[in-house]
């Protein structure tokens with residue numbers, strides 16, 4: 001499997017720049033800059049902080065973070081030796097034992113920027129097929145819709161941090177980064193009693209300072225390898241085609257559950273991936289159950 005931004009980079013570089021909307025995660029145009037970050041990832045080799053790291057799978061550590069990849073507090077992330085919580089019931093399809101992504105064709109579907117009005121429909125679709133995914137939540141949205149966070153968590157999905165206001169964390173002052181991350185951890189903790197161990201920096205924007213802060217806060221940084229540009233291309237068939245054209249085993253697929261067109265694309269995507277023998281795992285499962293705070297992950 002080639003490392004690096006094999007997928008999405010070409011499409012991302014062709015995407016028109018979308019100005020504005022950065023401060024409002026619910027804004028229709030709020031995700032343009034993420035596409036430019038896809039382009040940035042093409043230069044990952046020269047930028048130690050926008051780097052696609054291949055991570056060796058940790059062996060026999062399926063229970064460290066539990067199916068939802070959460071621990072009781074970031075400080076305990078390194079100390080947890082056994083699951084502090086059983087987590088939600090695992091789906092029969094995924095089985096009660098950890099999937100070995102060294103052998104299985106694993107793919108991690110990730111959904112950013114929710115929860116929003118369109119999220120319950122997606123949860124219905126995933127539940128009907130017993131598929132688990134990873135949700136990178138905007139803290140503000142989580143605070144406004146805690147019942148949806150609870151529903152995601154109860155269904156066995158992994159819950160993760162995507163900043164409080166969809167901020168450009170790689171370029172924000174330290175106090176702002178702290179507030180964005182802590183506020184989101186707090187909103188999620190209030191909703192489900194656990195705090196995430198994963199952060200997806202909006203726009204894929206990270207850097208030395210964010211790496212140091214996330215290390216301190218117990219958050220691994222998660223980017224992606226497949227970007228169907230669903231925020232820009234509001235066409236379900238196109239989203240489906242772009243995912244299927246790019247996906248390879250070990251990929252992290254970036255989508256947005258705030259767009260109904262994306263949600264409508266998911267059933268077909270699941271059907272086709274399943275036909276091709278893919279196994280759906282959470283991000284933490286994809287990387288073997290243990291992820292290092294501060295480290296940047298994109299592809300298994």
Ligand SMILES: [Zn+2]
Pocket residue numbers: 031112113162166202203
């Ligand atoms: Zn986002």
